[in-house]
Amino acid sequence: MDTAIVLFNRDLRVHDHPALAAACDRAEQVVPLFVLDPAVPQGQRHGFLLECLADLRASLRARGGDLVVRQGDVVRETMRLATELGVATVCASADVSSLARRREERFAREPIEFLRFPGVTVVPPAALLPSGGGDHYRVFTPYWRAWKRHSRRPQLPPPRRVRIPAGLAVGRLPGPDRRGAMPGGESAARERAARWLRQDLDDYAGRRDDLAGDRTSRLSPYLRFGCLSPLELACRAERSEEFVRQLCWRDFHHQVTYAFPQINRDDYRPDARRWRRDQDALQAWQAGLTGLPIVDAGMRQLLAEGWMHNRARLIVAAYLVRHLGLDWRAGARHFFQLLLDGDVADNSGNWQWVAGTGNDTRPNRPFNPLRQAARYDPTGDYVRRHVPELADLPTEHIHEPWRLPTPPPGYPPRLDGPDE
Numbered sequence: 001m002d003t004a005i006v007l008f009n010r011d012l013r014v015h016d017h018p019a020l021a022a023a024c025d026r027a028e029q030v031v032p033l034f035v036l037d038p039a040v041p042q043g044q045r046h047g048f049l050l051e052c053l054a055d056l057r058a059s060l061r062a063r064g065g066d067l068v069v070r071q072g073d074v075v076r077e078t079m080r081l082a083t084e085l086g087v088a089t090v091c092a093s094a095d096v097s098s099l100a101r102r103r104e105e106r107f108a109r110e111p112i113e114f115l116r117f118p119g120v121t122v123v124p125p126a127a128l129l130p131s132g133g134g135d136h137y138r139v140f141t142p143y144w145r146a147w148k149r150h151s152r153r154p155q156l157p158p159p160r161r162v163r164i165p166a167g168l169a170v171g172r173l174p175g176p177d178r179r180g181a182m183p184g185g186e187s188a189a190r191e192r193a194a195r196w197l198r199q200d201l202d203d204y205a206g207r208r209d210d211l212a213g214d215r216t217s218r219l220s221p222y223l224r225f226g227c228l229s230p231l232e233l234a235c236r237a238e239r240s241e242e243f244v245r246q247l248c249w250r251d252f253h254h255q256v257t258y259a260f261p262q263i264n265r266d267d268y269r270p271d272a273r274r275w276r277r278d279q280d281a282l283q284a285w286q287a288g289l290t291g292l293p294i295v296d297a298g299m300r301q302l303l304a305e306g307w308m309h310n311r312a313r314l315i316v317a318a319y320l321v322r323h324l325g326l327d328w329r330a331g332a333r334h335f336f337q338l339l340l341d342g343d344v345a346d347n348s349g350n351w352q353w354v355a356g357t358g359n360d361t362r363p364n365r366p367f368n369p370l371r372q373a374a375r376y377d378p379t380g381d382y383v384r385r386h387v388p389e390l391a392d393l394p395t396e397h398i399h400e401p402w403r404l405p406t407p408p409p410g411y412p413p414r415l416d417g418p419d420e
């Protein structure tokens with residue numbers, strides 16, 4: 001192989017990157033490429049992406065290479081560059097969403113060798129199949145058992161040198177347009193992971209549901225953009241089974257999405273339920289103005305940070321679908337727009353799980369937001385942090401529903417059910 005293009009997408013790192021490592025091993029010259037698609041909406045996640053790309057470019061330059069940046073349709077721009085340079089091979093990390101799969105199918109029809117590599121998940125999506133038949137695992141626990149037994153591919157060091165063709169126009173990278181608390185990129189990801197594994201991993205199981213304590217890793221945006229290898233993280237975190245289990249949940253939703261790529265549109269488990277249409281209630285939920293403090297705290301954390309604690313995601317999602325009776329797709333769309341870690345497989349998979357249309361084996365388990373609030377935010381500090389107008393309330397009143405100036409129709413919903 002003379003020259004190979006490595007097409008980056010959401011694998012924005014140099015450590016443990018099978019497509020990049022293979023291209024550097026086999027080809028004399030390598031063209032690391034990222035195509036910015038103007039059809040992808042701007043927003044917090046876009047700014048994070050630009051930071052990831054700047055960091056990747058710096059890492060590749062430090063190895064003698066560069067990141068070539070083009071704008072436009074990914075397949076067209078890749079093929080244009082391949083023709084210009086006379087390249088016959090494109091290496092890329094395989095992905096699961098319908099968008100990514102369509103792109104891979106388009107490459108397969110082009111007159112080029114398109115090679116797919118693992119790296120987006122710990123275990124590749126179709127590597128594990130249930131013994132009883134079927135093209136994917138529908139239930140988590142048997143998947144988790146098989147996942148733990150599965151032998152893993154070796155981790156790969158970053159390439160020592162990346163040799164790119166001389167005189168290649170590398171293209172301008174737009175400057176980052178955000179000032180976020182979490183800077184994008186592999187360097188920031190590795191620093192955060194090292195610190196968190198050293199300081200917080202051992203307490204993870206006991207503290208992962210403590211809303212105010214905020215002791216989860218917050219590595220999700222980095223995993224979303226592939227700034228960290230999920231395989232490397234799973235190996236480094238081995239001493240906490242509970243943490244590794246969360247990475248397995250991520251793989252689980254990816255293998256479901258691989259088999260059911262319409263997961264962001266269609267119910268995974270057909271459902272006859274009629275969702276209510278209520279724009280006012282939806283908007284109040286989106287704005288963090290439902291009048292239920294724990295829900296409003298979660299929704300405002302999302303607006304302010306582009307991230308929300310997992311326990312709060314469960315509470316606000318269950319509130320939307322069960323108490324307000326609104327379609328999970330409306331909630332998933334709002335999350336997807338705002339979350340830095342917004343990702344089709346994890347977002348839709350979790351929303352469907354909460355809505356009872358997904359992979360939960362007990363889809364109607366009881367869920368009471370007030371009891372959740374009392375259990376996971378017993379001091380009320382999570383609410384105080386994110387809903388400043390309630391900051392002076394004493395703990396015994398902090399979680400009480402407050403009255404809205406104009407309650408949305410159907411408000412207040414019934415909150416007196418049991419909880420689990």
Ligand code: FAD
Pocket residue numbers: 208216217218219220221223224246247249250251253308309310311313314317335339341342343344346347348350351354
């Ligand atoms: P940690 O607790 O430190 O976990 C480590 C990693 O494990 C996470 O970074 C994440 O990659 C993975 N993980 C943890 N929990 C889950 C889970 N339930 N499903 C899949 N992976 C998990 N996660 C996303 O990455 N993107 C999303 O778009 C997304 N949408 C969600 C929507 C809803 C309604 C719910 C209930 C959960 C959603 N999650 C999503 C899962 C989870 O809430 C986040 O991954 C987690 O809160 C990220 O914080 P952390 O990195 O501190 O997690």
